[in-house]
Amino acid sequence: MPLRNTKTSVRKKSTAPQRKPAKRKTKKKVNHSMPAWIRNILVFILAVFFTGAFYYFFIRPYAYRWKPCAGQKEYGVCIPCGYEVHGIDISHYQGDIDWNVLSMNRETDSPLHFVFMKATEGGDHGDDTFCNNFTEALNHGFIRGAYHFFIPSTDALKQADFFIRTVQLKPGDLPPVLDVEVTGKKNKVELQRCVKQWLDRVESHYGVKPILYTSYKFKTKYLDDSLFNAYPYWIAHYYVDSVKYQGKWDFWQHTDVGNVPGIEEDVDLNVFKGTLDELKKLTIK
Known part of the structure; x- marks a missing residue:
């Protein structure tokens, strides 16, 4: 029985330059925190507002109880x-x-x-x-x-x-x-x-x-x-x-x-x- 010619395929090494894995771009963290001086002003405004509201609704109506009587x-x-x-x-x-x-x-x-x-x-x-x-x-x-x-x-x-x-x-x-x-x-x-x-x-x-x-x-x-x-x-x-x-x-x-x-x-x-x-x-x- 005659033998079949077998061709062995040899992989040729690619000569193309290989790409290096891309580096992920890291986003720079943006500091969204509020400046301390603005935060302090807002806290002060809120404190004034709630103090005023508390006085208007709970203290003012009865303030005459503590004032000197004419x-x-x-x-x-x-x-x-x-x-x-x-x-x-x-x-x-x-x-x-x-x-x-x-x-x-x-x-x-x-x-x-x-x-x-x-x-x-x-x-x-x-x-x-x-x-x-x-x-x-x-x-x-x-x-x-x-x-x-x-x-x-x-x-x-x-x-x-x-x-x-x-x-x-x-x-x-x-x-x-x-x-x-x-x-x-x-x-x-x-x-x-x-x-x-x-x-x-x-x-x-x-x-x-x-x-x-x-x-x-x-x-x-x-x-x-x-x-x-x-x-x-x-x-x-x-x-x-x-x-x-x-x-x-x-x-x-x-x-x-x-x-x-x-x-x-x-x-x-x-x-x-x-x-x-x-x-x-x-x-x-």
Whole structure:
């Protein structure tokens, strides 16, 4: 059997120059850290901001507790000078009240003579402490009053009728009070129209002009029409030594953090701009 010629293949060495493995380019680290002086400034700004916010919301409202009183200090606050008739306003937020202890505050240097009580809110919400508080105030010799918290989005006449059904005022009671603090997304003209509807309806029923309660800023902004100046005005203006409102007013709610024996929770304190006899003349005959 003839042998096959076998060719042995010999690998030729490549003469091409071999490439050296490429070196990986290493990126230079960029220092993104903030310069120390900028960081210190930002820390300082943040510290000032949070300190200011803490003071504004938690210290400022109560700062008058530590400042020297121009007059006298009672019920945990500085009592405005020049007023002899004082009172409080209460609602379910004050919880159960010890009326026997509360009545003793008529014998203090800043005697409490009148008590306003929340009766109703909106068209169907009654304060669940009103009936008891209203009876107890009369039994313990206080001049009493009742107020309605106005909800602009609810029909004004419905609110007025709800208040009338709830509150039976008697001779010697203060006129009914309308508490107006929010606009309910109504414009100024609409709000004034609704407020006037409530006032007219309630005045027609009780035969006396209601008292209008709001802050001095709210009144000057939304209820600045001269027709509202015909009503006794109860002004809310806190943390000041005197009222800045330039118009006529009868009651001033000067703080919301009074500490009154007989009431465990903080309570609003008020003064009447006049004598006790003048306050009695304001009551329903």
